[in-house]
Amino acid sequence: MRCEALVIGGGATGAGIARDLSMRGVEVILLERGDFSAGATGRSHGMLHSGARYAVKDPDSARECAIENEVLKRIAPFCIEDTGGIFLGIDDSYASYLDTFMKGCSNTGVKAEEITVREAMEREPLISPSTRVAVSVLDAYIDPFFLTQANVAEARAMGAEVRNHCEVAGMDLWEDTVMEVRIRDRRSTSLNVIKPEMVVNATGAWSSRIASMAGLEIPIRVDKGSLVIMDGRKVNGLVNRLRLPSDGDIIVPSHSSSIVGTTCDEVPSPDDCVATIDEVKLLIHQAAEMVPSIGEARAVRAYAGIRPLPAEADEGRDISRTFKLIDHSQDGVVNMVSIIGGKLTTYRLMAEKASDLVIEKLGNRGKCRTASQEIGGECSDHEFDLISDLQAGRMAAKYGAACRDIAVMCSRTLRGRELLCSCEQVLRGEAEYFAQTEDVLNIADLLRRTRAGMGYCQSGMCVTRSLSVLEESGGDPLPLVQDFLEERWKGIQPVLFDTQLRQELLKVQLFKSLSLEWKGGEGH
């Protein structure tokens, strides 16, 4: 298989590059080892930064965020909730920081406006009565899964060959050029070979591993950031702590939950990163200082993202969150580029810069248009006879332009209109739509595409229904459930207290009744 550009890594950046290059007429292959957005992308907050968080210590990032915030609101409105955000000064810890903060914002073009505590209380009724100062910013929520999916779908629509569950096994070089890339597809046993003109390494925390296949080294620091999902929306918009960036500063309203983050710790490997119970308790404690009811809310799940930070002399939070584009000709491989660092908010900019470099090497094909062209086109019409307005609206917010086809799938049969996941109000037809695509191999793939199983019972009640959607395509179902539950367990273990413990106990009994040996439940 030949192609002009082989993009490795199906996170937001990789998908964004595939879209960008396809729009400029480049023949693209995009490969993802697991599923799209299963790495750092899907483990982010889903925060569309206004830039304010970086205004003081990381002005470059702040500037990038401020610009991209507006761009993304324009090109991906379907998966963005433009909620706005506030920074809260609580007790006296903010006092010395407020002036620096406001100055930082104005220097970096970040829009920030001090509002009265009363106004803040009106916007966020649950914030702490010890709030002394509030600053309004343009933060928003962006769904990383749906954003990535939409980029993938559009790249495909423009001719890109896109495969998930497809791993790069090795590279063969001839002198200073990557000639062949060997790939292993989970759908078949044989190895395939791709002959690319250019290789783009967009694998984030795994980029040094990919680079090493071409004999290259990328100095990278892998940083773990833990987050915890609390049931229910305790905030209407994003709530940030007004202080130098630290642990548990951010609360993000996300669908039916509130996500609290983050921590910051260097870890040796990006694989198997999990949050710990101590981190969960620390995050909840910190967030409860801003929104006390977070302290009594139900912790549903915890997870850890990996930030691939360009390794410099600085430590952890001091490393810039801006990105780094590496042209490996300088290290002796002429047709490979890597892009590391950055943020979900700046994914498009990263994709643009990486694509520009690829285009420069391939020969000019025109300018980047991703900053102005809405992803997937507009989706204005979402009225359907047989599903409720609410369901149609929620589908539009998840699938953007694809929502029409998906809603039709749901409406077609009685089964399609059944509720598959009640926590997240996902219909069976939504899962059926994705199950018929070749991207979906397992239950987690369905979950990432529909949100089925992401709610507070954590796939307790919908796992068998999701399975039944998949099973119609054949294969032994039990290992699928087992794998899925083991993966979910990693996120549940750190929140096994109070209600979530009771929830898990009920699930253990339920799964027993299905003759399912629930291995993850050893701790029970």
Add this chain to the structure above:
Amino acid sequence: MTTDRCIKCGGCEQSCPVVCIEGIQSFSGPRTLAVDGPRFSAEIDHLRDHIMKCTTCWKCEEVCPSRIDLPQAILEIRKLMFDPLKMLPGHRRIVENVDRFRMSIEPEGEAPPAPAGEKGEVMYFPGCISRERIPSIYRGTVSTLEKVGADFGVPKGWVCCGAPLEKLGDRDRMDSLVEDNLRTFDGFETIITSCPGCTTQLFNHYGVEPLHTIEYLYESVGLNRLSFRHAGDIKVAFHQPCHLSRTIGRHSMDYALALLQEVPGLEVLELENADMCCGGGGGVVAGYPDVALDLAKEKMSSFSDSGADLLLAPCPFCVLNLERVGNSSVKEFVTFLEALLE
């Protein structure tokens, strides 16, 4: 709100009388309405059709392993989504009646005369139904109080307690009724009511501790001061009204049975699903009369199976709704006792 504690065991749905009788398509059930529905903020409007079918029987709270107060959550949602322009016709009538008569129902004919005293040791709060729709309850209760020698009176100018408005979510109107009533409550020591709905309402929103007539007879008068005539060897079955047995408390059911056991010549037969809602509560009779009737029919069919001659219900709303089935064997509990009281 404690709905956070839901573990999706499904108990509330299985025990919900409206789900059981009407089906999950017609009424999506307590969990969906109170827990799942409102989780996506600002999206509660779609619940409107289903949420008004809850009879607030509190059975779901009873079976919930996490003891989530689901009906209270549903009432909170009704409050949030109350919109005068989107009311069901039956509910609009209630609101109009309150505006015109300060009663939840339109007064029919001549109201029974109030007893002599307007102040006294005991205040009797009759409630709209006992006074205007089934005046025998009013007369029966007044007569009972006379027979036990209570120094009692009915507050002058009392109005609807506001419970029906709380069920519709119309808290502003409800508050205005509470204010009106409180002005008339001065000078009484004990407050008794005929209606479990009023009792609960007075307790929750008036800062008083009222007694249902059954509680008054058992606790304040005492069984040893009550003597009954021979009932003439009849068999009765006993319906347990939701707002009495669950909201006011199980003790009221023990009291009721103890009172019945005092009556010679009376046999109390077991009624299957005695504590299942008759459909009379939560504004469902007015909003969805068919749903309320379906539940009442179910109750009357249990009654037929019991082999009893009479079905006793210590709640005006239950009596009113059960009578809609067209079976004349339903009697209000206190009225029935009063006829036998010496």
